[in-house]
Amino acid sequence: MEFSISRDEFLRGVNIVDNVAVIRGAMPILSHLLIQTQGDKQIYLYGTDLELGIKGGAEAQVESEGSICLPAKIMADILRELPEGSLVHMCLEENSQVKISYGKKCCHLAGLPAEEFPPFPTYEYENLIPIPRKSLRDMITKINITVPLLEQKHLGAPNGALLEIDQQTMEMMGTDGHRLSYIKKPLELELSQKIKVILPKKSLVELKRLLDEAPNSNDPVLVGFFENQAVFKIGSIELFSRLLETYFPNTRPRIAKVNDKIVQIRRQEFRQAVKMVSIFTEGREKYIRLKLDKDTLTINSQSFGVGDAEDQVAVVYDGDPLEIGFNAGFILDVLNILDEEQIIMEMSDQNSPGVIRSPDSRDYLYFMMPIKLYETDEF
Amino acid sequence: MPFGQIVGQERAIRFLQASLLKGTVSHAYLFTGPDGVGKRLTAFGLAKAVNCLERNGDFCGQCDSCRRIEQRTHPDLFLIEPEAEGARLKIEQVRELQAAVGYRPYLARRAVCIIDQAERMTEAAANSMLKTLEEPPAAMLIVMVTASLERILPTIRSRCQVVRFSPLPKDDLERLIGEQLSIPADKVRLLVHLSGGSLGRARRIDLASLQDKRERIFGLLDSLSSEACVEVLFSQAKKLADEEDVDSLQQFLDLWLYWYYDLWKYQLTGDERGLINTDRMKEIIRQSQILSSHQIEENIRLIEETSAALQRNVNKQLALETMMLRLGGGQREKDSQVPGEG
Secondary structure (H helix, E strand, O other), X not given: OEEEEEHHHHHHHHHHXXXXXXXXXXXXXXXXXXXXXXXXXXXXXXXXXXXXXXXXXXXXEEEEOOEEEEEHHHHHHHHHHOOOOOEXXXXXXXXXXXXXXXXOEEEEEEOEOHHHOOOOOOOOHHHOEEEOXXXXXXXXXXXXXXXXXXXXXXXXXXXXXXXXXXXXEEEEEXXXXXXXXXXXXXXXXXXXXXXXXXXXXXXHHHHHHHHHOOOOOOOOEEEEEOOOXXXXXXXXXXXXXXXXXXXXXXXXXXXXXXOOEEEEEEHHHHHHHHHHHHHHOOOOOOEEEEEEEOOEEEEEEEEOOOEEEEEEEEEEOOOOOEEEEEEHHHHHHHHHHOOOOEEEEEEOOOOOOEEEEOOOOOOEEEEEOOEOOOOOOOO | OOHHHOOOOHHHHHHHHHHHHHOOOOOEEEEEOOOOOOHHHHHHHHHHHHHOOOOOOOOOOOOHHHHHHHOOXXXXXXXXXXXXXXXXXXXXXXXXXXXXHOEOOOOOOOEEEEEOOHHHEOHHHHHHHHHHXXXXXOOEEEEEEEOOHHHOOHXXXXXXXXXXXXXXXXXXXXXXXXXXXXXXXXXXXXXXXXXXXXXXXXXXXXXXXXXXXXXXXXXXHHHHHOOOOHHHHHHHHHHHHHHXXXXXXXXXHHHHHHHHHHHHHHHHHOOOOOOOOHHHHHHHHHHHHHOOHHHHHHHHHHHHHHHHHHHOOOOHHHHHHHHHHHHHHHHHHHHOOOOOOO
């Protein structure tokens, strides 16, 4: 293997991929990147931590073909020390050793044979499903807030989001046991069979990071599903995600249920009120009380020994009064990511989940469990 | 290296192969048996066999899957073993496995987790493992390997299928030692006896120190048969007790025992075959003529008693002194033609 490559291009590729490399782990190979030549104009870089794999390409002048695994961190360190805009020469020598040279600078780096690297699924680009980039990004952003990083076994909440795709729709849902979010997007696809997979949180985070890099691009993301893995092709970068093999709670009945108390609220005003009131809350519970009357919503909280706060926002509501407790953090999470000016909050009674959604559709639903009402001790 | 090449464990392997062929592989196995008889090797064999791309009910050792398992680079192979000699298996190691449990296998049909020296799990680790065993992930096979079944929590034992491994037959072991360890042919028999049917133990025996011990024994035998004074024996006993640990003393006593076994056998049969210390034939013939069979039996019993006493944490020096005194006593009585008291 021998090729020359621009240092900047190489470093950019290494930086995208080496995010996933595991520096200290049971398998030394995972701290490495697989470098593979492709034709005479390109090289590919692969990195994986077995849950998540990334493949990125970079332009190069390939003199002879081949592949090798090199330690990711040292590679990045070497490239960073070389001057910007330089042309780096790489050459595979005996015993998996690689010579990296530029001008008079020269490094010999010990690598590992490419066969030791965990294989990536091979597939044909034509078989991938195109999904509008903006839809995917929107979905992941809105669902991610309810997906826990670690499995919450006692709550029946897996550390991943359920993704279902059929010919007309694409749905995603996630839950951490206390809240649940559901989103639906229209699609037009030729699909032989429905897709139903659970994507791990880690992949969702990385996927969002990659999608955020060019938020305005209109190129579709190409998606493919295999037995144990999924692939997302975003531009020239491919992300491979292990699929979770776990139980996902049946959330459909809850999603289908409609509540009778429907309140329309201005998002920013509501957000500011909750934020202010939440100052007087304690612990992870962040307990605040919402008091709903005709066209007004009163929010208050008390914190023992600290003080209390109350705020009132004007809403559009014409139903029975209701008093209900929520976690302020849960409300803020969703208000922060929505961009509508008006939002709808649906409730039915003190002991049923509240729902936050946009006013014109039920395509995105955010459920949160209420907190049982109690008086904090007088101070 | 297919199953057929794992020596001396036909029964265990026949059982595993039958399960593989019938598709009734259990979710968890507990391999138990003496140290170094092929449990771990078989565990890796099983890991290869459930995932082998070429063979059904066996493994080829050549395909990508087998190769990766052999090199420990298979993404679906989890090996939990003590991080250092004598270390325990920590709960963190079990948690690492559990984090991976939720995923579908990376490329295997069935992910395999091998827990070596499972008896070294801390209580916390074992209890945490219990949870994984209770709700076994569909695409995972857990193989625990242990040399002491009684140290495994009963709750774990009852959730695994126990597969017993036996000590290797002498002939197999003799062949294996001859093939795998480069040692002189006349020492092979000695190693076979010392290792108690375990290739692993045979491997760990240091021939040089073994030779050293034998020389010492023959030296001691000389002092016993000559009119050496008690002080010499005592100083030898003290030296041994100070320098050697219990395991090494045990080996020392075993070597000594084999000497009397040889004398006994030769005295009874007059046959050189089956003897262990064949390099000392002359001495065997001479001694077997001097000592009475009763004395030899008595000496064997003495050494066995001392050996058992050492396992119960007695004072090493005292035990050795007593033994030598009585061994020497018997010998001197014989020399002076005074009937032994038994």
